[in-house]
Amino acid sequence: LQVAVLGLGYIGLPTAAVIARSGAQVTGIDVSEQVVATVNSGKVHIEEIDLDGLVSGVVARGNLRASTQIVTADVFVIAVPTPFDADHAPNIGYVLQAATNVAAALKRGDLVIVESTCPVGTTEKVRDLLAALRPDLSMPGIEGHAGIADISIAYCPERVLPGRILVELIDNDRVIGGITPRCARKALQFYRRFVRGACVTTTARAAEMTKLTENAFRDVNIAFANELSVVADNLGIDVWEVIRLANRHPRVNILSPGPGVGGHCIAVDPWFLVHGDPANTPLIRTAREVNDAKVAYTIGRAEALIETNPGVPVACLGLAFKANIDDFRESPALAVAAALARRFGERVQVCEPYAAALPAAFDGTGAGLIDIDTALAACPILIVLVDHDVFRSVPLDERRTKQVLDTRGIWPDQPRAHPAAEPLRLAS
Numbered sequence: 001l002q003v004a005v006l007g008l009g010y011i012g013l014p015t016a017a018v019i020a021r022s023g024a025q026v027t028g029i030d031v032s033e034q035v036v037a038t039v040n041s042g043k044v045h046i047e048e049i050d051l052d053g054l055v056s057g058v059v060a061r062g063n064l065r066a067s068t069q070i071v072t073a074d075v076f077v078i079a080v081p082t083p084f085d086a087d088h089a090p091n092i093g094y095v096l097q098a099a100t101n102v103a104a105a106l107k108r109g110d111l112v113i114v115e116s117t118c119p120v121g122t123t124e125k126v127r128d129l130l131a132a133l134r135p136d137l138s139m140p141g142i143e144g145h146a147g148i149a150d151i152s153i154a155y156c157p158e159r160v161l162p163g164r165i166l167v168e169l170i171d172n173d174r175v176i177g178g179i180t181p182r183c184a185r186k187a188l189q190f191y192r193r194f195v196r197g198a199c200v201t202t203t204a205r206a207a208e209m210t211k212l213t214e215n216a217f218r219d220v221n222i223a224f225a226n227e228l229s230v231v232a233d234n235l236g237i238d239v240w241e242v243i244r245l246a247n248r249h250p251r252v253n254i255l256s257p258g259p260g261v262g263g264h265c266i267a268v269d270p271w272f273l274v275h276g277d278p279a280n281t282p283l284i285r286t287a288r289e290v291n292d293a294k295v296a297y298t299i300g301r302a303e304a305l306i307e308t309n310p311g312v313p314v315a316c317l318g319l320a321f322k323a324n325i326d327d328f329r330e331s332p333a334l335a336v337a338a339a340l341a342r343r344f345g346e347r348v349q350v351c352e353p354y355a356a357a358l359p360a361a362f363d364g365t366g367a368g369l370i371d372i373d374t375a376l377a378a379c380p381i382l383i384v385l386v387d388h389d390v391f392r393s394v395p396l397d398e399r400r401t402k403q404v405l406d407t408r409g410i411w412p413d414q415p416r417a418h419p420a421a422e423p424l425r426l427a428s
């Protein structure tokens with residue numbers, strides 16, 4: 001079986017490697033010559049547990065190679081990004097460009113799968129584009145067209161969690177949405193090669209909405225926790241204790257507040273639902289706004305703490321968008337730390353074990369990058385922004401005398417810092 005995976009990013013590369021391990025001949029296609037060269041040398045350009053060993057193995061065995069050029073294949077998997085534009089309108093340009101490249105290589109009997117997160121209706125647009133570019137091939141689900149289509153097209157969203165990608169790629173259930181039931185069956189047979197979880201079939205449109213729904217669900221639930229954290233702050237109550245206690249109720253399961261919501265999925269995908277039906281999505285939109293506003297709120301709280309201790313060095317613990325990964329995209333921790341660095345300059349030190357150097361957002365601020373030992377030795381104020389294990393494991397003895405703003409609740413035994421003089425509001 002020949003498989004082409006378009007896009008060798010956080011999803012595409014692990015997916016290509018796992019398919020290659022199942023015995024298929026896989027070509028990973030990427031626009032970046034550097035990414036292609038890295039993969040062809042058996043190396044990886046992204047940090048993900050066990051990915052380096054897997055990629056070097058399948059490249060060495062000749063099951064995976066990378067190219068900037070499209071190749072002929074039996075199955076095409078599109079795993080390119082879908083960002084949003086300034087007004088939160090989804091941008092499916094990369095998906096359509098990938099489909100255009102696929103069109104040139106298509107032959108009768110091929111299967112085209114879209115894995116990128118997409119607004120509802122995108123897979124049909126891909127189908128229409130392929131039909132326009134390849135009038136010599138019949139496409140599925142087109143009215144007036146009878147018989148078995150030459151090409152099968154399906155939408156099958158990835159649902160893996162960064163940090164657990166290789167495990168979840170195999171163990172998670174998959175939702176497989178066909179343009180027609182036959183397309184879904186064909187895609188199901190493909191995923192069965194390497195997925196251990198259940199593979200459930202539906203329509204392409206339902207599968208598209210399912211993906212957006214999963215991430216909107218999480219966003220709304222985190223927004224609830226973030227809203228509670230502000231209310232609890234203003235009441236002088238420890239929100240973590242309240243959540244622990246409330247979660248003892250058999251039907252309550254509140255997520256964790258934090259400095260905001262980051263990453264390239266949860267902070268993006270809910271907008272695709274809102275944009276598709278603005279009049280009927282006030283809850284999803286408000287959740288997005290609540291989570292975004294938590295960043296400014298956190299900056300305000302940190303500034304209040306830092307200002308009450310003039311001249312004292314501050315350590316910001318963490319830049320990543322969540323625990324134990326090196327991914328800083330859309331990271332609220334980075335936004336908070338950079339804002340503090342711009343305001344307080346060289347008083348601010350950043351401790352991020354997953355960074356080799358400070359990102360460009362810190363250029364010219366005077367802030368420095370230090371390790372956790374130095375932070376604990378030199379900085380009386382600690383702003384916890386990411387719940388990396390290495391921070392979580394610092395015992396009370398090493399931080400008892402610190403002024404701490406713990407936005408992740410990693411140190412429940414920490415003596416409380418001075419509360420802010422004025423109640424702060426979560427305003428957008």
Ligand code: SAJ
Pocket residue numbers: 117158159160161162214215218222255256257258259260261262263264265266321322323332
């Ligand atoms: N966060 C909180 N509180 C929580 C949980 C998360 O503040 O209780 C924050 C994190 O710190 C982070 C952000 O939310 O900044 C997102 O982190 P995450 O772990 O919830 O999700 P991602 O972005 O790493 O991955 C999500 C997953 N979706 C769901 O859990 C529904 C993953 O399964 C998807 O595959 C991925 O999005 C994606 O690619 O869409």
